Amino acid sequence: MRKLTFALAVLASLGGAALVQPASAAPAMPGAVAAPDAVTQVRVTPMERRMMHRRMERRMMHHRMHRRMERRMMHHRMHRRMHRM
Numbered sequence: 770m771r772k773l774t775f776a777l778a779v780l781a782s783l784g785g786a787a788l789v790q791p792a793s794a795a796p797a798m799p800g801a802v803a804a805p806d807a808v809t810q811v812r813v814t815p816m817e818r819r820m821m822h823r824r825m826e827r828r829m830m831h832h833r834m835h836r837r838m839e840r841r842m843m844h845h846r847m848h849r850r851m852h853r854m
Contacts, residue, residue, distance in 0.1 A: 773821075
């Protein structure tokens, strides 16, 4: 969780850095030479990709487990109500 949050924060800061303009009172001149945008590519190693994939699988399994449990409990309650009648 922390690694994903950190990665998102880094990407957001890199994306936001391109939008930041220098704090100047002078209006931007059309003839002025602008500095090239700094674009940094972040490569994901195969190990990191595998870890991310496995984490996603774990989360999906956890989600499925909860959904299955909720369905079973709902089914169980429905049967109990039917037998009370």
